[in-house]
Amino acid sequence: MRLREKRKESAFRFKGRRRTSRDWLNPKSKIQNPKSERVRLIILLLGWLCLVATLAEFIAPYLPGTQHRQSINLPPMRVHFFAEDGRLHLRPFVYQVERVAPRGVGAGRRYAENKQQRYPIRFFVQGDSYQLLGLVASSVHLFGTEKQVASRQSPVASEKQLPATSEGATHATIHLLGTDHLGRDVFSRLVYGSRVTLSIALTSLIVSLLLGLIVGGVSGYFGGRVDAVFMRFGELVQSIPAIFLILALRAAFPLEISFGKTLAMLTGIFAFASWPEVARLVRSNVLSVTARDFVLSAKAVGASDAWIMRRHVLPNTLTPAVLQAAIIVPSFILGEAALSFLGVGVQEPQPSWGNMLAAAQDLTVLLNSWWMLTPGVAIFVTVVAFNALGDAIRDALDPRWRGRSQGWG
Amino acid sequence: MTRLLIRRLVHVIPLLFGVSILSFFIIALTPGDPLSDLLSNPRISRETIEALRHRLGLDLPIYVRYGRWLIGLLRGDFGLSLQYQVPVSSIISPALVNTLILSLSATLVSLLIGIPLGVIAAVRRGSVIDRMCGFLATVSLSTPRIFLGLLALLLAAKTGWFPIGGQYSSSFDRLTGVEKLMDALRHLVLPALILSLAPLAIYLRQMRGNLLDTMDDDYVRIARAKGLSETAVIVKHALRTALGPVITLFGYSIGNLLSGSALVETIMAWPGIGKMTVEAVFARDIYVLMAAVMIASVMLIAGNLLADLLLGMNDPRIKLEA
Numbered sequence: 001m002r003l004r005e006k007r008k009e010s011a012f013r014f015k016g017r018r019r020t021s022r023d024w025l026n027p028k029s030k031i032q033n034p035k036s037e038r039v040r041l042i043i044l045l046l047g048w049l050c051l052v053a054t055l056a057e058f059i060a061p062y063l064p065g066t067q068h069r070q071s072i073n074l075p076p077m078r079v080h081f082f083a084e085d086g087r088l089h090l091r092p093f094v095y096q097v098e099r100v101a102p103r104g105v106g107a108g109r110r111y112a113e114n115k116q117q118r119y120p121i122r123f124f125v126q127g128d129s130y131q132l133l134g135l136v137a138s139s140v141h142l143f144g145t146e147k148q149v150a151s152r153q154s155p156v157a158s159e160k161q162l163p164a165t166s167e168g169a170t171h172a173t174i175h176l177l178g179t180d181h182l183g184r185d186v187f188s189r190l191v192y193g194s195r196v197t198l199s200i201a202l203t204s205l206i207v208s209l210l211l212g213l214i215v216g217g218v219s220g221y222f223g224g225r226v227d228a229v230f231m232r233f234g235e236l237v238q239s240i241p242a243i244f245l246i247l248a249l250r251a252a253f254p255l256e257i258s259f260g261k262t263l264a265m266l267t268g269i270f271a272f273a274s275w276p277e278v279a280r281l282v283r284s285n286v287l288s289v290t291a292r293d294f295v296l297s298a299k300a301v302g303a304s305d306a307w308i309m310r311r312h313v314l315p316n317t318l319t320p321a322v323l324q325a326a327i328i329v330p331s332f333i334l335g336e337a338a339l340s341f342l343g344v345g346v347q348e349p350q351p352s353w354g355n356m357l358a359a360a361q362d363l364t365v366l367l368n369s370w371w372m373l374t375p376g377v378a379i380f381v382t383v384v385a386f387n388a389l390g391d392a393i394r395d396a397l398d399p400r401w402r403g404r405s406q407g408w409g
Numbered sequence: 410m411t412r413l414l415i416r417r418l419v420h421v422i423p424l425l426f427g428v429s430i431l432s433f434f435i436i437a438l439t440p441g442d443p444l445s446d447l448l449s450n451p452r453i454s455r456e457t458i459e460a461l462r463h464r465l466g467l468d469l470p471i472y473v474r475y476g477r478w479l480i481g482l483l484r485g486d487f488g489l490s491l492q493y494q495v496p497v498s499s500i501i502s503p504a505l506v507n508t509l510i511l512s513l514s515a516t517l518v519s520l521l522i523g524i525p526l527g528v529i530a531a532v533r534r535g536s537v538i539d540r541m542c543g544f545l546a547t548v549s550l551s552t553p554r555i556f557l558g559l560l561a562l563l564l565a566a567k568t569g570w571f572p573i574g575g576q577y578s579s580s581f582d583r584l585t586g587v588e589k590l591m592d593a594l595r596h597l598v599l600p601a602l603i604l605s606l607a608p609l610a611i612y613l614r615q616m617r618g619n620l621l622d623t624m625d626d627d628y629v630r631i632a633r634a635k636g637l638s639e640t641a642v643i644v645k646h647a648l649r650t651a652l653g654p655v656i657t658l659f660g661y662s663i664g665n666l667l668s669g670s671a672l673v674e675t676i677m678a679w680p681g682i683g684k685m686t687v688e689a690v691f692a693r694d695i696y697v698l699m700a701a702v703m704i705a706s707v708m709l710i711a712g713n714l715l716a717d718l719l720l721g722m723n724d725p726r727i728k729l730e731a
Contacts, residue, residue: 236427241668241705244686245432248702251690252438334553338672341555342687357555361676363573366563373563376556384551 039392045385053195057130060188061144061174064351066128068173068183071097074111076178076186076371084115093120094145094174119145119172145172178371180359186371189351190378196352197382200263201332204270209325211271212278217317219279220286221309231283234276245273246335250344259350266345270332281324285317320397327390330383337379353379413721417714424710425703429479432702436695437471465491478699488696492689497700500685505667505704507576508674508681512666514597515604516659523609524655527616532643534621542617546610554603558676561599571599574678600677604670608662615658619651626650653723660719664712667705 077094095113129139177186219227249269339345340354356375462468487497530542565571632646671683689697
């Protein structure tokens with residue numbers, strides 16, 4: 001029924017021309033399927049996200065732990081194209097931001113732009129040295145500011161301003177999303193946090209897939225008692241509500257553990273909580289494949305189980321299993337965020353989207369520094385993208401699927 | 410129906426037994442206990458701690474502890490909270506009530522808003538309202554609850570319309586009956602709204618999809634052909650069938666009544682079972698943790714059972730097999 005409606009709709013949209021499935025498979029076709037167009041956008045977005053996560057050191061202007069003590073709780077800097085005198089600068093720039101109001105603790109601070117000092121934003125600037133992915137040593141960052149450019153209109157004024165600003169404004173910094181209570185650049189931490197969050201999500205997916213493929217494959221292929229045991233155990237795991245299972249599993253580890261171990265622990269927890277779902281998917285795929293004629297005939301001519309599994313079952317179940325498993329990625333992202341937010345996941349000073357949000361729990365921070373909520377937006381965008389990808393996959397694999405989803409967040 | 414119910418219940422018992430073993434052994438892996446914090450306190454001797462540990466039964470092998478715990482559980486005794494030194498049930502029952510208040514009001518809100526919106530979206534398919542509903546559903550399904558919770562806190566703090574977290578005001582005891590109710594309601598609004606967003610979106614989507622499907626069915630066409638008004642066609646004929654899957658979804662949501670609100674409770678300082686569990690993780694309070702896991706699992710299993718039964722009652726064509 002729905003299918004028919006959709007066809008009517010699209011026929012209308014393309015002014016009477018019935019769109020065939022070939023149209024959007026053909027790259028030269030002028031007619032774009034709006035759906036495939038959207039999928040392309042989603043994949044592009046996720047690709048960019050992965051790129052940012054991979055090249056975090058290069059893209060972030062500062063290291064996640066660098067503290068800019070002169071600018072604590074600094075609001076996001078505004079990027080300008082027009083100078084004070086109304087002159088257009090093709091190279092965008094920022095003004096140095098200085099503290100104007102009470103020198104006291106964090107929240108009472110007020111900052112104002114010093115219009116006399118202009119800092120053009122440059123690409124590929126030298127900054128903190130780092131090792132890209134721990135391999136390539138470099139100190140070039142995608143963007144940043146370089147030494148000051150005195151305003152042309154009144155050199156005297158800027159000269160006069162200097163004493164007031166000398167206590168720290170002499171170096172130029174750029175904070176696109178402001179800084180936190182320790183003066184750490186929020187944008188940089190967001191970029192590094194994406195690496196932590198995404199790597200946990202992806203490794204969890206891989207481990208969960210491996211477990212699910214093995215268990216589901218064996219269950220589906222051999223059936224009988226093995227199948228019953230595995231499936232009952234999976235059912236057991238799924239009988240415990242996800243958030244409680246995760247918290248219980250978390251309690252089985254020490255509260256304070258190193259960063260590397262945290263990553264391994266979170267991956268293990270999420271994989272343990274999610275493998276039954278993957279195993280069930282794989283099992284049903286395996287069951288349908290093993291009932292097909294080519295498997296039966298392979299058996300009839302005396303092929304070994306291992307050969308049949310490698311040659312027939314695996315190739316036919318791997319792709320749908322991987323695609324369907326992509327649906328659980330958002331729950332890993334939300335799970336990491338939740339645990340880190342509660343303080344039992346990724347610990348400071350390592351940034352993750354969850355523990356960055358935890359800083360915003362403080363009411364003074366929440367009221368005075370809205371930019372500390374940006375990790376929430378990052379999580380939102382990522383989850384939307386993965387959800388949309390999941391919907392597209394489900395649409396493609398099973399057009400009869402209806403919106404049902406469960407989240408941990 | 411009764412036979413089916415009995416068969417399903419028989420199936421549930423080994424499942425619950427398995428859940429209890431699995432979660433007990435996971436939680437018993439917990440390194441250290443509340444007493445290990447005392448080790449660093451020079452004023453308490455090692456012997457005292459050992460004696461305490463012995464008294465609490467923490468030095469016994471794990472299967473003995475499990476056996477004792479299980480026997481206690483069958484008698485309705487959840488054990489002792491190591492953190493507060495009181496029976497777990499005295500901590501968990503008020504938390505349970507609080508969580509149920511929160512989740513049930515959230516479910517109510519999501520049903521009362523989600524279903525009518527779904528119907529409107531289906532009837533006015535392609536209209537501005539429909540698109541807004543679709544957008545609302547996508548947004549509320551993808552926004553992390555922790556983020557929503559923080560936004561709610563921000564709203565409460567900026568406007569002062571709502572209290573900032575908690576269940577009652579500090580002056581609660583001095584208020585009169587009506588004022589008490591109003592105070593409690595004011596505290597309930599924000600967390601309940603946040604919690605209702607995701608199920609609301611699910612009901613909305615489901616309702617819209619179902620109604621669109623049934624609107625094409627033959628009997629609806631016949632109802633129209635009879636000359637019934639559009640309202641009568643929708644309310645009397647299409648809606649009744651379309652509500653079926655929503656009822657099943659509602660059954661599933663019963664299972665999540667206890668577990669869905671854990672994060673929101675922690676952010677909004679709502680003294681429910683989720684907040685209690687998180688605190689128990691920090692305090693290594695294993696029996697509180699166990700009780701929470703068990704109760705939440707029972708709820709989930711019962712909810713799934715209920716959903717299956719509702720499905721069977723709603724659609725006689727579906728043959729239920731245990």
